[in-house]
Amino acid sequence: MFLRHDASDCLNDEDLVQRLRGGHGSSLGVLWDRYAQLLFGVAMKYLKDIEASKDAVMELFAELPALLMKHEVKSFRPWIHTVMRNRCLMALRKTDPRASIDPAWLEQEAQDDEAALHEANLQALETAIAKLPEGQEVCIRLFYLERNSYQQVSERTGIPVEQVRSHLQNGRRNLRNLLDHHGERN
Amino acid sequence: MANGTDPFTPRTPLSREVLERYAQGELSPEEQHDVELHLQSDPLLREALEGLSMPGAVAAFHNMSAPHMPGSSNWPMRVLWSSIAIVGAALLVTEYHSDKPVADPSSVAVATPSAQEEAASRIAVDSTLTVVHAEIDARPTSTESTSVSPLAQERFSQRATSSVAMKREQIERIDGQPMKVEPPAEVSPLHMKHARRGLRQLVFLHGLKLVHPSELYGKDLLLGGSTGVPANVDQTRTDNIPTVVYKQRYLDFMNEALGDYVNGDLRTALDDLYFLLGQYPDDVNAQFYAGLTCYHLGLYPRAEKFFSEAGANKVDCFDEESEWYHALTLEKMDGFSAAKPAFEHIVNAEGFYADQAAKQLAR
Numbered sequence: 001m002f003l004r005h006d007a008s009d010c011l012n013d014e015d016l017v018q019r020l021r022g023g024h025g026s027s028l029g030v031l032w033d034r035y036a037q038l039l040f041g042v043a044m045k046y047l048k049d050i051e052a053s054k055d056a057v058m059e060l061f062a063e064l065p066a067l068l069m070k071h072e073v074k075s076f077r078p079w080i081h082t083v084m085r086n087r088c089l090m091a092l093r094k095t096d097p098r099a100s101i102d103p104a105w106l107e108q109e110a111q112d113d114e115a116a117l118h119e120a121n122l123q124a125l126e127t128a129i130a131k132l133p134e135g136q137e138v139c140i141r142l143f144y145l146e147r148n149s150y151q152q153v154s155e156r157t158g159i160p161v162e163q164v165r166s167h168l169q170n171g172r173r174n175l176r177n178l179l180d181h182h183g184e185r186n
Numbered sequence: 187m188a189n190g191t192d193p194f195t196p197r198t199p200l201s202r203e204v205l206e207r208y209a210q211g212e213l214s215p216e217e218q219h220d221v222e223l224h225l226q227s228d229p230l231l232r233e234a235l236e237g238l239s240m241p242g243a244v245a246a247f248h249n250m251s252a253p254h255m256p257g258s259s260n261w262p263m264r265v266l267w268s269s270i271a272i273v274g275a276a277l278l279v280t281e282y283h284s285d286k287p288v289a290d291p292s293s294v295a296v297a298t299p300s301a302q303e304e305a306a307s308r309i310a311v312d313s314t315l316t317v318v319h320a321e322i323d324a325r326p327t328s329t330e331s332t333s334v335s336p337l338a339q340e341r342f343s344q345r346a347t348s349s350v351a352m353k354r355e356q357i358e359r360i361d362g363q364p365m366k367v368e369p370p371a372e373v374s375p376l377h378m379k380h381a382r383r384g385l386r387q388l389v390f391l392h393g394l395k396l397v398h399p400s401e402l403y404g405k406d407l408l409l410g411g412s413t414g415v416p417a418n419v420d421q422t423r424t425d426n427i428p429t430v431v432y433k434q435r436y437l438d439f440m441n442e443a444l445g446d447y448v449n450g451d452l453r454t455a456l457d458d459l460y461f462l463l464g465q466y467p468d469d470v471n472a473q474f475y476a477g478l479t480c481y482h483l484g485l486y487p488r489a490e491k492f493f494s495e496a497g498a499n500k501v502d503c504f505d506e507e508s509e510w511y512h513a514l515t516l517e518k519m520d521g522f523s524a525a526k527p528a529f530e531h532i533v534n535a536e537g538f539y540a541d542q543a544a545k546q547l548a549r
Contacts, residue, residue, distance in 0.1 A: 040247050041234030050246040053237070057250075081230040117194045143226075144193040149218035160393065166449050168226060172194075
């Protein structure tokens with residue numbers, strides 16, 4: 001049995017991007033392996049059409065080397081996510097000018113801004129959590145601090161799992177904002 | 187915070203084995219929690235799971251021919267992501283699952299009213315939405331919670347243990363197997379007061395009350411709309427590009443709109459509700475939730491209009507809710523003195539919101 005081994009497999013995304021810029025075509029294949037299906041999923045979410053989603057992924061990867069030559073990409077994962085989402089939005093707007101993606105999503109999903117969460121001390125975290133709306137507070141406590149699963153949080157609070165997830169996402173965003181604010185004051 | 191105590195960081199990397207066991211429910215709650223931490227912190231993964239959990243998506247990707255590119259080795263990731271998609275399907279627990287039609291080029295829009303009328307209403311809706319979007323962009327940042335207030339939850343949302351709600355209304359819950367609840371044997375005075383209202387067939391989507399479309403239209407309505415251009419169309423030919431039209435069940439449509447509302451995507455929810463109102467301007471469900479969405483967006487004049495319409499609608503299932511939120515909207519727009527008569531009316535009517543209105547008056 002032959003096991004495929006390529007040094008590219010061990011590189012992080014940003015290194016692969018650098019190699020791709022330098023003309024190492026094999027990096028594109030590794031990025032395909034890592035991201036094609038994820039991006040197909042994203043396209044499906046927005047376009048809700050299998051063929052259109054396939055086309056979107058193919059087109060994006062076909063253009064990826066050229067795009068990477070034009071753009072300075074610090075963090076590939078959120079960048080490629082945003083590119084795919086924007087392309088989906090453009091496709092939707094061709095036939096429906098009302099199509100929009102809420103800017104709040106982008107703000108919510110900016111991973112670079114998550115540092116406040118990871119760097120907060122426990123006391124600051126407790127203080128910030130106490131300021132959250134009730135549903136978010138209880139879900140955040142049970143999920144993050146007491147390490148319950150979605151299902152356990154749902155069972156303990158009576159809140160449907162879907163809403164638990166929503167509370168967690170909104171609570172996480174609010175928490176980050178509170179901690180950012182706290183950090184600015186200190 | 188040191189890594190060891192950071193509650194936001196997953197303790198272990200995701201592996202195929204872990205995901206498969208998660209999908210099969212074999213993980214301990216602690217292990218489940220760690221997988222869910224990954225989902226919480228990875229927007230790309232979350233969105234991808236949502237798309238991949240759509241019917242046929244995973245199989246379609248497997249059938250997708252990867253472009254020839256050196257370095258690609260698809261099979262391990264495909265196996266991995268198959269399991270992720272299963273996880274996604276398990277995670278995306280919704281109250282209402284249905285056979286949502288994926289855009290089908292061969293389908294024909296079932297447009298009621300006629301396609302011409304629908305096209306005309308779309309133009310009107312688009313025009314309105316342009317104004318609404320401008321208003322949203324121009325408004326000061328709203329401090330309103332986007333979640334349903336506890337009070338509203340009690341009234342028009344379904345609580346986790348909904349025995350009280352079930353006694354008040356005849357409810358059809360759609361969660362795979364529709365469940366009908368027999369009308370109560372003993373009818374409360376309040377129920378008598380709203381006898382017609384109590385006999386309406388209701389459904390709950392995302393925990394929010396809706397009048398069943400069969401009550402409004404005599405059937406589960408089909409909404410018509412366009413969803414795009416077929417992928418195989420030659421885009422260089424701008425003449426006569428066929429538009430893919432779709433038909434969507436009313437409840438599917440409202441499920442998406444209310445899902446956006448519950449998840450805080452108010453703008454998209456409002457877009458959808460305007461779309462529905464463009465075709466069915468007297469739809470009480472859309473009127474009320476458009477009002478509520480506008481209220482949370484801080485578009486108070488629009489909210490006031492919608493609550494007035496919902497309150498005056500011949501289908502009276504949202505009368506009390508509309509009157510209450512109308513009063514709150516008046517207070518937001520013009521202050522307490524403007525809203526005072528509305529609060530007094532609610533108190534005098536001795537309905538569900540009487541106590542809350544009395545508290546407003548006593549402030």
